[in-house]
Each structure stands twice: as C-alpha cells, then as structure tokens.
Amino acid sequence: DIVMTQSPDSLAVSLGERATINCKSSQSVLYSSNNKNYLAWYQHKPGQPPKLLIYWASTRESGVPDRFSGSGSGTDFTLTISSLQAEDVAVYYCQQYYTPPYTFGQGTKLEIK
C-alpha cells in the first residue's frame, strides 16, 4: 500500500494569514503516460462528509474558493490556503488514487490562532 504522511498533525494560523499543509507519499503517484499526479485534497468538517477541494494535485474542484491551491509532484505535495477564513477550520486530508487501495494521510487539524 502507498503510505501517505501529512505534516504537521495540527496547525494554528491567524485569520488572513497563509496556511500550508504538506503531504508525502511512500512512492510516486505521478503516472508517466499522462503526466498527472493522482493526488487529491479533502476538507472535513465535523458532522459533514469530506469535501473534495483539489485533484490531480493542483486542479481546484468546481466551486472551491481560489484561496485554496495545491502544488507538488511525484511524492511531495502541498495544500496552501492563501488567506485563512473562519470557515476553513477543519481537518484536511490528502489522498492518493494512483493505485488501490486508495489511501489517505492521517489528517491535519487546522485551527484559528
């Protein structure tokens, strides 16, 4: 199985400041035939289902605010929230869909400082 490791486990950021979450996969999730990284980011709030934010490592899902961005390739990825809003408090997960079993990182809890 591909192991996904996120850092940090928790993060406190002031409103309006930048938040950065890292994700590392135990093997590359870059598919050479189409040059796509099979990596997604989800936002998970209490009492709600996870919400897809980013796929192909850097493509925003429809309706996701542009303060959310994803970057990286191969085994190292980053989710950035450029200006933290109160509604962004949540747990964020990276997930590889390169090969089953699809696996998630352990989650990063994002709070307001």
Add this chain to the structure above:
Amino acid sequence: QVQLQESGPGLVKPSETLSLTCTVSGGSISSYYWSWIRQPPGKGLEWIGYIYYSGSTNYNPSLKSRVTILVDTSNNHFSLRLNSVTAADTAVYYCARGSIVAGRMDYWGQGTLVTVSS
C-alpha cells in the same frame, strides 16, 4: 445536484453482518465508480472498496475477505456487506462517487454511524 444517502442499521452485534445501502438521487449510477469509506471514532479515513456501474469491484486487501459491494442500476443504489464484524468495525461509513477515475471522489453521502456491540 447529485445526492447520496446511506441507510441501514446503526447497531450490529459482533460476528454478524453489517449491511448498508447508498441511494443515489439527482443523477444516474451509470458510468461512475461507487465507493465505501469509513472513519472509526477519532481516527482517519479508510477506503473500503468500489464498484463500477457495470459490476466490477476492487476491495481493500485489509478487508477483502469480509467485504461485498453490489450495485443495483435499475434502482440507482449500491450496497455494502461486511461480515464477521467486531468492535474494530465501529465507524462512520460514507458512500461516495468516483468520477473521471475511481479514486477521485467528488460526491459523498452524509455518513452513518454503525456501532458493533452486543
């Protein structure tokens, strides 16, 4: 707007079978992948498996011996069966749609808590 809704018993006895159904509304079950994911209390997300609308499946090896996922295209729902459950199977169970590729899950159900206890 596509909506998914899980249904089934919230309490299952140890050694028995957990059975859940996910009903899809606002869109067709055809041409997509349909997954089950779970989250034990206080823990992270675990992908259980998926079924393609045609009926082909892929299961997490950690659960493969106990899992069956079925699809009913005529009634626009799919189901999960997990047998020989233990307390370790207590979790919130989510169903989700995979589009473009199986693991890109863009629509999720609200989730249902299943507790395994006698």
